[in-house]
Amino acid sequence: MEELRQGAKVAFASSFSFYLKAHNFHWNVEGVDFKQYHDLFGNIYEEVYGSIDTFAEQIRGLGTYVPASYSRFSMLTQIEDETTILPQQEMVQELLADNEKIIKVLKILFQQSEAQGEYGFSDFVAGRIDAHRKHGWMLRASSKV
Ligand SMILES: [Fe+2]
Numbered sequence: 001m002e003e004l005r006q007g008a009k010v011a012f013a014s015s016f017s018f019y020l021k022a023h024n025f026h027w028n029v030e031g032v033d034f035k036q037y038h039d040l041f042g043n044i045y046e047e048v049y050g051s052i053d054t055f056a057e058q059i060r061g062l063g064t065y066v067p068a069s070y071s072r073f074s075m076l077t078q079i080e081d082e083t084t085i086l087p088q089q090e091m092v093q094e095l096l097a098d099n100e101k102i103i104k105v106l107k108i109l110f111q112q113s114e115a116q117g118e119y120g121f122s123d124f125v126a127g128r129i130d131a132h133r134k135h136g137w138m139l140r141a142s143s144k145v
Helices: 002-028 034-061 070-076 088-115 119-143
Strands: none
Touching: 002 034, 002 070, 002 088, 002 119, 034 088, 034 119, 088 119
């Protein structure tokens, strides 16, 4: 159970970091196709941000506390910060790679949850995997030349 709680915190911190990076790219993207990428990143950050409160409350349901500070997030997250302003296509490639990482983390979490018989939590995690699969499709389709 402790392993599941820890895995949930890692996935939560990673999701928050992913959300922040998508929002960063939404704000800072530039180029001739600005509007298209601004909207692509906008749709992704809004969807992921929309899952954050439920994710946190699910973690409370597992009988532990929610990490909720930048220092805790930086200790737990699997997503590296981006502090430079990238060209459009590099933003898409980086978010796509991060999206793959998130899916990997969520799949491990799903298995941990199933092993503990936490089926309600598994259901939430499965929904997140599905949402990120869709983000992957959007990012991949947008990076095709
Ligand atoms: Fe906006």
